[in-house]
Amino acid sequence: MKIYLYGGLGEDGTVEAPLSSAVILYLLNYCHPHSNSFHVCFIDQEHNGETVVKVPEACTQNISHQFMNTMDGIDLVLNCSLPVIQDIAAHTVRSGLCCVARYVVQVSHMAAVKKGHTLIDLLGFRAGSVKACAEVSGWTRLCEVELPKAIGGLISTLRDDKPVSMDIPECLMTFELHFDKPPVLHNDDKKKRQVLKDVQTEAEALISACGKEGGPDIVDEFFQTREAVMPHGSVYYRVQTKAEKEEKKFDINTENGEVCRYGCTENKLIKWCARCNDREKLKRKEELQQNRNARMNERNCDEKTTIESQEVLKNGLNVNGDTDLGIGSLDELSTFIKTLTIHDVIYEHVYAEGTSFTVADVILFVYMYTLSESMGFGKTQLLDNAPNIKKWLVHVMGLPKIRQTSLQCGYDVSSMEGCLKGEGLQFPTEFSIPPVTLDVEEDNPEIGRSSKAKQKALKKDVAVVLEKVKEGRIQTEPGEHPCGSNVHMDWTTVPLQASPKCELPEKRVSRKCEQLENLATAVQSLAKPGDVIVDFCSGAGHLGIIIAYLLPECKVYLVENKEESLGRARDRVIKLGLDNVTLYQCNLDYFQGSFDIGVCLHACGVATDLVLQQCLERGANFVICPCCYGSIHNTHLITYPRSQLFREAGISDYDLIVLGHAGDQTEKATELYDQGRQCMGLVDTDRARLAMERGYNVSLCSLQPLSCTPKNNLLVGKR
Template identity: 35%
Template sequence: MVGITFRKKTYVTVHLETYTFYKEYQDTHKMKVPLETFIAFCIFKYCPSTSVVLRFVPVKPTPEQVKAAVILAKENLVYMINDYEVPWPVAMCVYPVIMNDDLIVTGLCAVARHIAIFRTCGRIPEEHEEGLLGFRHSCLQAPNEVSIWTKFCEIDMIKAMQEITNAVELKELPKHLVRFEHHLRKPVRVHNIYKVARNIKKESVKAEQQANAGGKSTDGPETSGTRDPQPSTSSGPPASNSGSLQSVEEEESVEKLDKVEQQPSAELTESVVDEEQKCVLKSVDTDQSTVMSKADVTKDEGDANDQQQTAEQKPSTEQPANAEQQASSNQTETDKQVPTEKSSNAEIQALADKQTPNESGEGTSAAQRIAKPRKWKSLRKRECLIESTTKIEDLQVNHEYAEGPFLTLADLVLLPTYHVIIQTIGEQRFESLLPTTYRWYKKVMSLQKVQDTFVCYMDKFDIQQTTSENISLPTSEDVSLYKTDPKRHNPRKRIYTREEDIEAALSFIKEGMELPISENNYEPAFEWKDIPEYASPYAGFLPDTRAQRKSQQLENLVLAVLKMATDGDVIVDFCSGGGHLGILLAYLLPRCTIIFLENKVQSLFTARERIQKLRINNVFYFQCNLDFFIGEFDIGVGLHACGIATDLILDKCVQAKAKFVVSPCCYGSLHYTNRLIYPRSQAFASVPIVNYLCIAHAADQTHKEHPLAVRGARCMAIIDSDRARLAEEMGYKVTLMKLKPPTCTPKNDLLIGIPPEE
């Protein structure tokens, strides 16, 4: 056994919060859990995996949390751990939390996605062909900081449920329920919506044909050379919008099979291939005229007359040896006379009359053409075609589920929340108020897989129905929750500035409000030539034109951190992206722990690959939003954190009493939220919010060699001064300086804060 090493199998451990301690659970086999825990638990049951395990962490709840809790009844033994057994990276996050080796995932939607990725069972017919995560696994992928839909699923609806269950007397429903009702009534917005609509129509046509003919095609009489259509083998009901839909590849293969079976003429084949290459369907009539264009227009009418003449004359089968050649010659002459698509109907009819044999025999060839039957599959294909110019509203692709015609992870995340709300209000009352949402709820509840993994546990909820008599609906803007919908809900109202508006806004800035800009005196402490390849931006991770500027930016922040860091410090690289800053810090400070905090999975994987090649083991990766990170740390850094992300970083640092080194970015995207209030400090409280946002918008006018760059730099300093004054009001000593050289980036402000001594 020499030379063989055995590595213990690593599991994806899901840590869930519970309000019941182990002894109480042993007696009752019931646990009070927050709704987020219940959702994650049921998704784990829906997506079983041998690589995922559950751990329940008992915590002491507040009275409000207990009131909004649900009952999880489970006879089997549940594994619980105590506080001292919780890994420290997990303790730094909001539950539910996943720990997968050195990767930490937190946030309800991110945890649910991670569980679904490790799923080992097959999908049900109602799901998308790629599973619960949908096309390219994009379902709930965007974090709630940037996605209205993700925020709605994991934050807004949870708050709406808590508002209803905690209400003493419910008079009005939360507006989020009305927003979802509007969403379900909106046109579906999914990738390749026209392909989905064609598949739905194709399945509908198949189901109708099978119903009329008892499962046998009725497109026309059976003739030689024409095969019977194969019955549908897709699972689920044929006419359903989900489950029985064919994939893109399946439809393309069916279309190719149709062409082979039809054996069309050379002109027809060329026309169809040309149309498929162009992928243009102008209209149904245009498509039919295209399919029947050129020789087919004449040939079909000639075929009809040929059939009649063949029945009357019954010509002898003894044809000259060159009959087929003569027919081919006549057909060639016909092709030369085929009118163009712009020809009038009269010209087409005249040419058809000329080519049709008459009673006197004029216009006939020596050999009679054999009649060919009409291609039934081409007719079916034309019936299923949907032109690409059709409005999305007219595609008849309905919201069978939350994100369209397929069951996705979003439905499973929303279902328990709506179950609590509907049972609290009462089903009849809820249906009368929100009928579309109620139909969605009943459809999801009727699925057998959902019955086995969700409903069996939800039936044990201890829900008290509200006694409120009159419950009204709030007024809510009739907008969509789709990000791609131009009529989507968008709380950000863009500020477009004019010269007079900017000057008027700057008039509110009084003397002493702005923080003086200090000189950057940091001396180089390392040489780039001594930095390993995978820790340097020169290693090809960036274009050559950006590598030098990126290295200058990194050097400024790293030098500031090196001056304040001590051994054993925990340093958080907020919005770490691909890890340029964090990797350099991890290499230069091997005795410190570096946390990469990023909500984009691919960015963390890129950073992880570089770290593994450097063989550095002092790094942890946190896939989460800033809201879900609640741990303590010593230094917080952020390079070009966009918009409100800079303010969130500063708030995290102030709450943890940690030092910070931050270079802000994207001032124009600042907007007031329920978490952030602008202006941030008391020193700038006299500046109206409209004027403040006008200054922030002008702060982005810092393009190199631009006439407005000087004023833009001042506006940028004003916004950062407001941030610095807020930290100073908390006892911090804050320095505002410029990156060196200032030309390394237009957003070259640098905020450095030192907390008050204990």
Template identity: 30%
Template sequence: MKGIKKNLTEEYLYLDFSHQIEGCIFPLHTSVTLFLLSYCDCKIFKVCLVLTGENADTSLLKNVLSQHVEIQIISRQELPLIVQNCCLPAVVESPDSFCRAGLAVVLRHIVQRAYDAEPSKKGILELLGFKKTCLKACAEVSQWTRLCELTIPLSIENFLKESCDQHPAIPTEILKLEKKLSEPVRVHNDDKLRRQKLKQQKAAGVGPTLAQEKLKSQAHIQETSEDQDPSSQSLELQVAFSKLTVQEHPAALNREPAHIRRAGACALPPLEHVFAEGLYFTLADLVLLPCVHHFLVVICKKLSERLVEFPLLAAWYQRVQEVPGVKTAASRCGIQFLHLPELPTTSSEQHPKFSEAAGAEEHSDPSFIGGPRPTMTKLMEKGIEVMFSPHPCPAWTLDWNRLPAAVSPKEDKMNRTFIFRQRTSTQHKTSERPTQPYVRRWRGWSATPKEVEQGKMSSDRALRKQQQLNNLVYVVTHQARPGDRIVDFCSGGGHVGIVLAHMLPSCQVTLIENKELSLIRAKKRSDELGLSNIWFIQANMEYFTGMFNIGVALHACGVATDMVIEHCIKTRASFVTCPCCYGFVQNTSKFSFPKSEQFKKTLSYKEHMILCRFADQTAVQLPPQRRLIGKQCMCLVDLDRARAAEERGYSVQVISMEPESCSPKNNMIVGVPI
């Protein structure tokens, strides 16, 4: 086929299969993934359904599986070893050392690969949204990703199971989605669009709301955009139509009237949802559509009187069907869309204004009163003081000069030559404009601009990174035993994991990282070294389910450190972590602070946040006294983490790295199960 790239790496896509109810494949993650494959018309993956039970009935699968995708059914024992350590769905590249796991990561990869295979289909890449960030943030930090990736599929699965025997309760997550669709849309150019909407409303009076227009539109989206007068559509629909029909939204040729330009932000009308994330059709819509469809099927059959509670969800459901390619993909997957009645909707005037919403958020945020000294004094009165354990071997260092170049974060070649263009005459305030580049020798960096782009670093930073690695590698290598499995969480470019894999050839090292490019760089370095005892997994750490002996994390940001420690405790593994970004520590669905009983009895959440806030003030540019207070706050936050682990059967030490100048965030938390 014209435009298809050749020699694409062969990849296997593994999906769970437990059972099937009324045309729906369980788990819903599998239904969603198959639906995306059909929508993208992607045939480059070898798809394997993995039976989760011995008695799984596969006789009816042919009725709901896309005929254009070849699917093989296997048992879990037939999975590659790396996949057996992950939650499905998962994608593995041959030779089974690089795995992508988790719904959001896998779906984003499918979209990218489908586009790479056929670049002429630019609409496929648009599914990743503005700056390709749709569902990119991990579920631990993004409520939206968590809603789409985890809570809605799981809650609707439970809803469908309960509906077989009784009248089920409406999932809370569906109510959250309905509320989400009622909130004003925020996009990168919303001020401009809202002014255009205000002008439209002023010209025609207050017209019908977007939700009412959605229900009136029953034709295909392309037919609608051709036959309907654009001036009669709401601004949101015009923008959405122009995007889906690969046409630019017509820009205003004339300057906006004065009363439109002078209108304040509070006077501008909010933008309303066309699709799940706002004005544009994205991957999130394709994730939610199969889930919402099966939910609405049950509602229409057994709880039809409650359909009126979801007018925005129903309008969105109808709108998504009109997107080109959606009905075709649905028919391939055995999905027969419902035709819902017109439902009454709330008017746009009932949406909260941006200023009111922002004010409410600011009012709800805790206000920090006072500094860290009263909090530290309060802890001292309860016998809790800043205290570090002695470093086991402060002078120990790897012989970096004898290690292969790919092991070290530092480049061998120094004093590279850089070519810079001189600043323009306006920048130098001179009348002369340079016409030729000039050459300057830059002695502070050890890499060319291309190498910097590839993740290599300056010589000073590389030296500090080596010093950080000396601390972690010493502790891990003295704990590890032959045959141990070591996991480098939040591995980034693999600075820790690659050194450990090289130093401990009898151990299996696994790198887990959510950022694809970082992991690809690590894989390239590993290939240069010829390492055979290393795995690479692109996933959120909660999708890694394998057993291991030691967990390590260098500068895991915010609550990621707490997630690493929790993962290790559940597996009864030792942990060696170096926390970072204390200011990002906050209560989540999994963690509440303070963590230990000792700190909970002394500090409130607000007081703990004061410690976290000041723990980030350790940068070298700050005055020495402030850095000292920051270091003390770091220690107290980490002591709380250590005490919490001790309460669960661990021996834990908080150690300061040597030399302390290796990083502003230079604490290590070392825990060993008792």
């Protein structure tokens, strides 16, 4: 199986490549020898302006690879931004750093299991690490978009301009603050109950066996950080002390109006203290940990480094030493353990996503190593101002597999360790935490696997926006389906695998068929032989597969981010024997090929606008049925409103989002139905007007019958 990466052979034998290629090469080495089924093809061409770094020659020594000098025969690959994995047998192309990284782990794990090893833990709880697209998952966005762009830009600036001072990138500080929060522990009640039971049983047995002897030592040992050994990185937890229960060491201020030392005002909080409100507390905590970590300074061999790094972590997390435990005898401890609840079990936030080492840690480690290397591994204020990231790096560097892989890849491990200990020459550029403010109501420095819940549409806000629309003389102009009322298909002539009957329960089949035939007949009215038709957000392929069946002389691409859905579509395509279908597992914006018609059925929220943007940028016709209006929000790719008409009418992004929230209230026989239909139409009018401003003829019509779905608007655009 081939992996296509941006990269060229440097004169010194290194690979000159962007950060995304460096990450995949490191991960292939991490999974070696179980990743031997992959063959890397380096393509030396423009790569979206990403910063090029030198990847050590050693990174490729254990990997089958080649430097390509021709692009012949890889048109399907070049439809997407690299990195890309092409699986010719499965008619599938996978694109995007996180998607490719996950697939490398999955394939390598299948090989590892045969030899008694495991790699699937790298994908985290329920294999969900960096799984969702960047528009949904904060982790995917951080790993795939924000940090590579910020760190690449930082490396370029330091390399070319050598500035005297500069601000630390915002996304890096977001990552730093993420460690201040308690780790997300999935199914935490169940896990903590079992841990609590084990801890109480262990303590009772120890107290019973020791009697009155060894009291202080047993008390101290009880509150030590415990380690649960895992394949790639241990999980650490402890019991909250009595003193901690009585007095919270780090109070969190979330109320507006309280002013912290950094000048938070009534309506705003400084972003870097929005979760702690006093950065000095974190600094004092770090100083205490550094005092306990003196043993980190002696590292003479590989084995000693690994052992001491783990001790550093434990000592840094333990609550013994100078800390008042609040308990002085075994009798007090015996009484105390009976009062414990699951809330007294504290899991330590030692890895990027929380308690477990995942592929996100691998990705972020490569970024931070490359950044440190670009600064000559010197002493820098950047890590001093990001103590949580520094502590995370110390721990990750001490993991045996990371250390082994780093040495295998030719990374300068000793210099990186010296950098983390504050050795080496002082790097001349000063780094500071920027005085960026953040509206409390808008957002917070939070990273997660899924997007925030949709907001509610307040009646007063909807009324205000509708008045603005009226004053701006904006109206929804209903159009007609290209086929008029002749949108029905004879499903009895369609093979089972091309029909939704093969997947959906009987009660849903009729409505789904009605939805599909509305879009399929619209596409038929626009298509001509040889056209390339792209079904964006294709899911299990209901729309794309019926189009491919009806239009065998056209090429059909299914673009979908969810691997499970695309897997079901692949099975259907193979059973039907369709040779005009190619599947792409990637984010919408990673598909960069040319096409003639873009379609989507119920693309959620912002995804509808991404599909429309793809079509407009390539001059393609489109057939789009939107959905989830309440999920629209500004992203790094899309901002609202979309059209000049709405902006000139004074409609703001918040106004359009309010309309979207109200537009989701379209259930029949409810008092808000008519208002919901109006707001839904206005959101789609904004989309239609954007296309019209780009020279399209657009019809905003409805699916027939309206009862086939509450989200029954249809946008049909022709160049």
